[in-house]
Amino acid sequence: MQPSRSTRIALLxxxxxxxxxxxxxLISVGFASISQARYLSFPIxxxxxxxxxxxxxxxxVRDLLTTSLKVAVIVTVISVAAAFFGALxxxxxxxxxxTLFQKLILLPIFFPQTVLGLALLxxxxxxxVIPTWKTAVVAHLVWIAPIATLIVAIxxxxxDPALEEAARDMGAGTLTILREIxxxxxxxxxxxxxxxxxLLSWGNFxxxxxxxxxxxxxxxxxxxxxxxxxxxxxxxxxxxSVVGSFLVIMVAFTVTWLVRAMRESRTAMD
Amino acid sequence: xxxxDNRLGFFSAVPLGLILLLSFLAPLVVVALFxxxxxxxxxxxxxxxxxAYSVFFAQGYYRSxxxxxxxxxxxxxxxxxxxxxxxxxxxxxxxxxxxxxTIAVVMSLFVSExxxxxxxxxxxxxxxxxxxxxxxxxxxxxxxxxxxxxIIIFGLVYVYFPFMLFPLAQGISMVPDDTRxxxxxxxxxxxxxxRHVDLPLAAxxxxxxxxxxxxxxxxxxxxxxxxxGQAVIVIADDIETAFTFGQNWPLGSALSMIxxxxxxxxxxxxxxxxxxxxxxxxxx
Numbered sequence: 001m002q003p004s005r006s007t008r009i010a011l012l013x014x015x016x017x018x019x020x021x022x023x024x025x026l027i028s029v030g031f032a033s034i035s036q037a038r039y040l041s042f043p044i045x046x047x048x049x050x051x052x053x054x055x056x057x058x059x060x061v062r063d064l065l066t067t068s069l070k071v072a073v074i075v076t077v078i079s080v081a082a083a084f085f086g087a088l089x090x091x092x093x094x095x096x097x098x099t100l101f102q103k104l105i106l107l108p109i110f111f112p113q114t115v116l117g118l119a120l121l122x123x124x125x126x127x128x129v130i131p132t133w134k135t136a137v138v139a140h141l142v143w144i145a146p147i148a149t150l151i152v153a154i155x156x157x158x159x160d161p162a163l164e165e166a167a168r169d170m171g172a173g174t175l176t177i178l179r180e181i182x183x184x185x186x187x188x189x190x191x192x193x194x195x196x197x198x199l200l201s202w203g204n205f206x207x208x209x210x211x212x213x214x215x216x217x218x219x220x221x222x223x224x225x226x227x228x229x230x231x232x233x234x235x236x237x238x239x240x241s242v243v244g245s246f247l248v249i250m251v252a253f254t255v256t257w258l259v260r261a262m263r264e265s266r267t268a269m270d
Numbered sequence: 271x272x273x274x275d276n277r278l279g280f281f282s283a284v285p286l287g288l289i290l291l292l293s294f295l296a297p298l299v300v301v302a303l304f305x306x307x308x309x310x311x312x313x314x315x316x317x318x319x320x321x322a323y324s325v326f327f328a329q330g331y332y333r334s335x336x337x338x339x340x341x342x343x344x345x346x347x348x349x350x351x352x353x354x355x356x357x358x359x360x361x362x363x364x365x366x367x368x369x370x371x372t373i374a375v376v377m378s379l380f381v382s383e384x385x386x387x388x389x390x391x392x393x394x395x396x397x398x399x400x401x402x403x404x405x406x407x408x409x410x411x412x413x414x415x416x417x418x419x420x421i422i423i424f425g426l427v428y429v430y431f432p433f434m435l436f437p438l439a440q441g442i443s444m445v446p447d448d449t450r451x452x453x454x455x456x457x458x459x460x461x462x463x464x465r466h467v468d469l470p471l472a473a474x475x476x477x478x479x480x481x482x483x484x485x486x487x488x489x490x491x492x493x494x495x496x497x498x499g500q501a502v503i504v505i506a507d508d509i510e511t512a513f514t515f516g517q518n519w520p521l522g523s524a525l526s527m528i529x530x531x532x533x534x535x536x537x538x539x540x541x542x543x544x545x546x547x548x549x550x551x552x553x554x
Contacts, residue, residue: 085286095277097280145289205383226384
């Protein structure tokens with residue numbers, strides 16, 4: 001039962017409008033970042049890149065970028081490691097507490113992140129840990145490690161356990177199986193989980209808000225400025241944050257593509 | 271084999287389980303304990319007196335809870351209506367364009383939500399992208415639609431759009447084409463097919479999408495702060511104020527507990543009703 005031609009066209013237009021509306025606010029931010037005036041007003045009269053120059057020279061901005069980067073990298077590494085094993089427990093092995101484990105992983109994702117941040121702040125206080133960027137890593141992990149696990153789990157669902165059983169029948173130990181069979185099979189899932197983990201941590205502010213102590217991440221600084229009043233650096237740093245994410249996505253795609261191309265040329269040579 | 275699976279499953283659950291035990295469940299216990307402490311204390315070494323909970327009713331905090339729940343509910347409804355045709359298109363009509371749409375929507379998720387909301391402020395404010403250009407071209411501007419309840423719901427709809435779209439699309443793709451065809455052959459109208467075939471069979475996706483958007487919206491803060499400009503105080507806002515300006519941890523904890531119980535109850539209800547293995551694509 002195929003829908004009529006006009007329905008298909010209407011749906012397609014709807015889809016395109018959706019994409020435009022999704023990205024419209026970023027276009028405004030982009031224009032605002034190259035407006036010369038201190039107080040923004042459209043239509044923009046004079047364009048200039050001076051806010052970018054100012055941002056690049058500022059020590060504050062450098063600190064914000066390093067903190068955000070440090071947090072995102074560490075969160076990515078730990079999330080991917082936890083997600084590899086977590087996904088096996090979630091999807092592959094049929095063990096006693098599997099359904100309970102699945103629910104435990106879903107709960108933090110449903111949780112309001114600001115409240116989670118505050119709860120962690122009280123917990124750190126109760127156990128006597130002073131919040132720094134390191135505690136923000138912990139806060140990000142609570143939310144991002146479960147998401148990474150779900151992404152790897154989707155991949156783990158689609159793999160055939162017979163492969164592992166065959167290896168076991170031929171005398172391979174659990175560690176050998178994990179290294180030689182499971183890891184390569186889950187690799188695409190691990191790469192996308194890593195990408196998600198990095199980008200979600202890089203852009204997150206509700207979890208950082210109360211858990212970074214004296215340190216501050218880029219999105220957290222932006223939020224503070226937005227709530228307290230306009231600064232011409234807000235759109236500029238906003239664009240820089242977005243450009244950062246897109247660079248990471250581009251690098252990830254290029255590397256994946258190169259690896260695949262190399263592997264294909266190797267099999268072609270054999 | 272079964273015993274081996276049991277052991278391997280347990281050991282692979284340990285790393286993530288430890289992370290969640292130490293940084294999710296333990297903090298929740300601390301929140302629960304703080305919420306029964308006398309007000310304005312900063313340590314758990316006090317006699318519990320549950321006074322923070324009575325303040326919830328006495329000082330009208332229930333109003334901000336109702337606002338948050340009401341706006342989240344409105345946003346979920348709007349999202350369901352907005353996303354259904356698009357999700358249907360993604361699951362059954364678009365073909366290659368589905369992938370384009372998926373990538374575009376996922377990429378937007380990677381931009382910090384505060385930057386996207388701030389972009390809407392720049393777009394909609396007086397002298398913003400819309401009003402500024404319209405005034406420059408036609409000579410007359412209009413009042414900015416910012417800073418009221420409607421715009422907060424719009425913000426929720428905008429930010430949580432992917433969380434409704436993807437579960438719905440997944441749900442609709444689980445409706446077999448043969449069933450719809452059979453219904454049409456038997457003379458069912460389009461409306462009857464929607465009511466008696468599509469909606470019931472896509473129910474898991476509908477449950478997940480609606481719950482996700484409602485629950486995330488109920489605890490959201492940035493939309494009302496950035497777009498709403500404090501036109502409405504939501505519960506997350508009250509919680510934050512209690513911890514920061516108020517310096518009243520027990521009150522903040524009690525308000526958090528109430529929100530957590532509502533959200534956690536709904537989330538568990540939803541998760542228990544949906545077969546996760548089937549939704550996420552189990553082959554066996």
